[in-house]
Amino acid sequence: MTLGERDDEVDLLIDAWSRRLPDVDLTPLDVMSRLRRAAGRLARLRSAAFRSAGLEAWEFDVLAALRREEPPHELSPAQLVSATMIGSAAMTNRIDKLVARELVDRRPHPRDGRAVLVRLRAEGIERADAAMTTLAWREAEELGALSRADQATLARLLRPLARHPG
Structure with a gap:
């Protein structure tokens, strides 16, 4: 492909770096730079979908983890930590905020009097469903x-890259 046929920012970026570092294989930039740009677009699209349902991204993450569970849509805080991959202290803070917004309830664990379960409320279900519906529509678009x-x-091609997050 000649420079005249190439017209996207990544091609121009690779061309510029190739002139500065002619001995470096910049082939990975062809994929990874486009993935980074696509990830930025996806982040903006996701934020807009969540905002349309009156949610922040972190709120959706917690509500979605609960919504994916069979009724009564509840998990322990430890299960929520695992499902959302955030720390325990951050999860406690998030649960407190979601309880205050009346999107979830805390209730005593029926088999462990020291533990609690977090249960999705009707308003939380409505907002999670609205956010996911909008997100699916916008991503399809x-x-x-x-x-x-x-x-x-x-x-299929992205699957191996997504398996190794760090």
């Missing part, structure tokens, strides 16, 4: 430039 087959191929 974003992916509209790709055929279903290309979307499946892209998901």
Whole structure:
């Protein structure tokens, strides 16, 4: 592909760095720079979808973890920590805020008097469902430039990268 046929920012970035560092293989930038740009777009799209349901991203994460559970949609704080991959102190703070907003309730654990369960309230269900519905619609719209087959191929190709988060 000649420079005249290349027109996106990543191609121009790679061309510029190739002139400065001719001995460095910049091929990974072709993928990773585009993934970074796509991730930025996705973050903005997700934030907008959550805002449309009156939620912050962290609120959606907790509510979604509960919503994915079978009724009565409840988990222990430790299970929520595991599901959302945040620390215990942060989860306690998040649960407190969600209780104050009346999106979840705390209730005593029926088998362990020292423990509690966090249960999704009707308002939490409505907001989580609204956010997920909007998110799915907006993500489908974003992916509209790709055929279903290309979307499946892209998901398959990204799967190994997503398995190694750090």
